[in-house]
Amino acid sequence: MIVAYEMGTTQFLLxxxxxxxxxxxxxxxxxIAAFLVFHIDKWYIPLVEYFVxxxxxxxxxxxxxxxxxxxxxSSAAQVFSAIGAFCGMVPVLLPLVxxxxxxxxxxxxxxxxxxxxxxx
Numbered sequence: 001m002i003v004a005y006e007m008g009t010t011q012f013l014l015x016x017x018x019x020x021x022x023x024x025x026x027x028x029x030x031x032i033a034a035f036l037v038f039h040i041d042k043w044y045i046p047l048v049e050y051f052v053x054x055x056x057x058x059x060x061x062x063x064x065x066x067x068x069x070x071x072x073x074s075s076a077a078q079v080f081s082a083i084g085a086f087c088g089m090v091p092v093l094l095p096l097v098x099x100x101x102x103x104x105x106x107x108x109x110x111x112x113x114x115x116x117x118x119x120x
Contacts (some may be wrong), residue, residue: 001070002112008119013065013105020057026060028053052088059084065108071116079103105113 005012032046039045060081067074080100087093 062104
């Protein structure tokens, strides 16, 4: 399925991230709007939560493709996903998610170049 998009590595990763953010936003924005209708004085709470969840989505996508192997589930990706979920619950550790996202971006580009080299 990775090759079916016929995109280069960078375009593929950005497409996956945009698609997930779009799908999440379609579900979350009506809920955020409903919260703001009833609690306008606490407008910052859903915005911070939205930003944290978007950061976690990006982290999970990049962790998945950093350890991608065809036809198997990577145990390393599952461990790093659990670490990301834990860091999402403890706000002090959120910069760790951002730093690992940057690292996983480069790792996933290197890992996916094997499969998407024809489209680069």
